Amino acid sequence: MSSFNFSRHFLPEKGIWLFHQETKKFKTNSLKCILPLPLDREKASANALLPFVLYRGSADFPESIDLIRRLEELFGTDLSVDVRKKGEWQLIDFSLETVNSDFLPETRDIFPDVLEILSGVQFKPLLENGGFRKSYVEGEKRTLEEEIINLKNNKMEYALERCFQEMCQGEPFSVFRYGDPEQIRKITPEELFEHHRKISSQTPIFIFFVGNIPLKQVKEWVNNSFPSREGVFEVRTNGVIIPSRPEKVVVEKDTISQGKLNIGYRTGINRRDLDFPSLLVANGLLGSFPHSRLFRTIREEHGLAYYIFSRLESTKGLLTVSAGIDAEKFEETIDIIEKEWQKIVRNEVNEQEINFTQKALCSQLKISEDNPFQLMGIEIVNAINSFGQSRRELMEKINQVSSEDVARVLGRIKRDTIYFLKPEEEGN
Numbered sequence: 001m002s003s004f005n006f007s008r009h010f011l012p013e014k015g016i017w018l019f020h021q022e023t024k025k026f027k028t029n030s031l032k033c034i035l036p037l038p039l040d041r042e043k044a045s046a047n048a049l050l051p052f053v054l055y056r057g058s059a060d061f062p063e064s065i066d067l068i069r070r071l072e073e074l075f076g077t078d079l080s081v082d083v084r085k086k087g088e089w090q091l092i093d094f095s096l097e098t099v100n101s102d103f104l105p106e107t108r109d110i111f112p113d114v115l116e117i118l119s120g121v122q123f124k125p126l127l128e129n130g131g132f133r134k135s136y137v138e139g140e141k142r143t144l145e146e147e148i149i150n151l152k153n154n155k156m157e158y159a160l161e162r163c164f165q166e167m168c169q170g171e172p173f174s175v176f177r178y179g180d181p182e183q184i185r186k187i188t189p190e191e192l193f194e195h196h197r198k199i200s201s202q203t204p205i206f207i208f209f210v211g212n213i214p215l216k217q218v219k220e221w222v223n224n225s226f227p228s229r230e231g232v233f234e235v236r237t238n239g240v241i242i243p244s245r246p247e248k249v250v251v252e253k254d255t256i257s258q259g260k261l262n263i264g265y266r267t268g269i270n271r272r273d274l275d276f277p278s279l280l281v282a283n284g285l286l287g288s289f290p291h292s293r294l295f296r297t298i299r300e301e302h303g304l305a306y307y308i309f310s311r312l313e314s315t316k317g318l319l320t321v322s323a324g325i326d327a328e329k330f331e332e333t334i335d336i337i338e339k340e341w342q343k344i345v346r347n348e349v350n351e352q353e354i355n356f357t358q359k360a361l362c363s364q365l366k367i368s369e370d371n372p373f374q375l376m377g378i379e380i381v382n383a384i385n386s387f388g389q390s391r392r393e394l395m396e397k398i399n400q401v402s403s404e405d406v407a408r409v410l411g412r413i414k415r416d417t418i419y420f421l422k423p424e425e426e427g428n
Contacts, residue, residue: 005390006208006379007215011222015229018222019208019379020215028097029111029211030372033118035092035203036235036384039172044090045179046187046195049137049144051081051092053192056136057126060117070117074110075099079118085177087270087315089235089384094118095373100212111213115225123200123227131189132196145181155421159260160322163419166250167264173316204235206383210372235384240273240317242266248417253424258306259327260421263337265319266414267312271385277397278405279312279319284357285344285406286310287321291356293340294321302336304329315385319413327422334418347407354403362395 006019037047061067071077077098084091096118101109126133152158161176168174205226209218243266269279287294287310299305306324313320325333343349368374368391378391389397 005392009215009219011219013228014205014223014226015203016205016207016222016226017383018219019206019376019383020218021210021375022212022214023210024212025369026211026372027100027103028372029100029209029213030376031096031114031118031210032206032208032373032376032380033094033096033122034206034208034380034383035199036206037090037092037199037203039085039088039090039175041172041175041180042183043195044175044177045183046192047090047092047199048083048178049140049184049187049192050196050199051083051094052140052144053132053136054121054125054196055079055081056140057133058121059124059126060120062126067117067121074113074117075104077110077114077117079121083177085175086381086384087313088172089315090175090177091380091384094122097372102212109213109217111218112221112225115221119225119227125193125196127193128189131191131193134189137187137189137192141184141187144178144184148176148178148181148184151176155254155256155260156322156324159419159421160262160320162250162252162421163262163264163320163417164318166248166419167318167417168316173318201229206380208376208379210375235386240266240268240270242268242414243416247415249420250417251420251422254421256421256423258324259330259423261321261323261325261330261333262419263321263334263415264417264419265321266416267317267319267409268412268414269409270317271314271381271389275405275409276314276389277394278401278409279314280361280394280398281354281357281401282344282406282409283310283312283319284361285349285353286341286410289357289360291353291360293344293353294323294337297340298323298333298336302332304333304336315381330420330422341410345407345411347403349403349406351403354401354406358398358401361398365391365395 006021009018011018056064061070071079080095082093084093096114098110098114128134151161165174207222267279269275286292287308294308294310298308304325308323310319310321321337323333368378
C-alpha cells in the first residue's frame with residue numbers, strides 16, 4: 001500500500017492551507033503554490049494575465065534576467081507559472097523545484113531563499129505610475145492572445161474545448177482557462193494592479209510540498225516568507241447538477257482531413273460522491289485503456305476510428321468520448337458507442353474486464369508516486385473538492401467496485417451534447 005499521504009494544516013494569519021508530504025524518495029524539493037479563483041467570464045482574462053506579468057518582473061527582480069540569474073545561483077532552482085482549470089475553478093499556479101540540501105555542498109538549506117523569491121514574485125510586484133510596468137503588461141497580453149488563438153491549431157483539444165463550450169453554455173465551465181482575447185486587449189496596467197490587490201487580500205493560498213524537509217521547518221519558513229493577510233479564505237465547490245433540456249448536436253467545419261467527434265455526458269457525480277470510485281471503473285471499462293470496450297470495438301473490430309478514448313472532468317461531473325473519424329462514419333460511430341454503453345448498463349460485463357480496469361486504475365495512481373508534481377496534482381483536485389478521498393482510500397474503494405456498481409452508475413449518466421468538427425470539403 002502507498003505510503004504517500006499529505007498532511008493538511010491551516011495557517012489562519014496567512015490564509016494558507018499547507019499540504020505536506022515528507023519523503024526521501026526524490027533528490028529535489030518540489031512545491032506548488034495555488035490560488036483558486038471562481039471561474040468568471042468577466043474576470044477570467046485578468047486572472048490569466050496576472051501570473052505572467054508578476055513573473056516578468058518584481059520589486060526584487062525588475063528584469064526577468066535578474067530572477068533567472070538568482071535562481072541559477074540557487075543551484076538551478078526552477079520557477080514557472082501557469083493557469084489551469086478544474087471544474088469551475090481557475091487556478092493560478094506557481095511551481096518550484098530545487099535541489100534537496102542533502103545533495104548540496106553548502107551546509108545551510110536554500111529552501112528559505114526559494115520561498116522568499118516566490119513570495120516576492122507574488123506580493124511585491126514591480127510598479128510604474130500606479131500600475132504594473134506597461135511594457136510588461138502589453139508584452140504578456142500579446143503572448144496570451146497568441147496562446148488562445150493557437151488552440152485552434154491543436155484540432156483534438158480545440159474540438160474538445162468547443163464541445164465543453166456548447167455543452168456548458170451559460171455556465172462558468174464554458175470559460176476558457178486563459179480567458180478571451182478581446183477582454184485581454186482591454187486590460188490596463190492600472191486595472192490589473194487593482195485586480196492583483198483584491199486577489200492578494202481575499203484569495204486563499206494552497207501550498208503543496210513534496211520533499212525531505214520536516215513539517216515544522218516548512219511551516220516556519222512559510223510563516224516567515226509570506227505576509228499576514230486578513231480576509232475570508234474559503235473554497236466551496238458547488239454540487240453537480242444535470243440540466244433538464246434536450247440533447248444538443250453541433251456540427252462545424254474546418255480545414256482538416258479527419259473529423260473530430262466529441263460526445264459530452266453529465267455524470268451527476270464529482271470526487272466527493274460515494275459513487276466516484278464506481279464512475280472511475282465505469283470510465284476505464286468504457287474507454288480509458290487499450291482493453292476498454294470502445295477501443296476494442298470501434299477501433300480494432302470495426303476500424304471506424306483513428307483514435308478513441310473517454311475521460312472524466314471529475315470536479316464538474318462530466319464524461320467525454322473523443323474520436324478521430326471519417327465524416328461519413330459519424331452516425332455509425334455514435335450508434336456503436338451507444339450500443340456498447342447499453343451493454344455495460346445491462347451488466348453484460350465479465351469479471352476479467354473489471355479486474356483489468358481496477359488494476360490499470362490503481363497502477364496509474366501508484367505510478368504518480370514517481371513524480372512529485374503528479375502527486376501534488378491529485379491533491380490539488382482533492383483540495384478544491386473540499387478534501388475528497390485520498391489516493392490510498394481511492395485505491396481501496398476502486399478494488400471494491402462490482403460490475404453491478406458500474407452498470408448502475410452508467411445508467412444514471414445523461415448524454416448531453418454531440419459535437420463534430422468535420423472537413424470543409426464534405427457535404428452537409
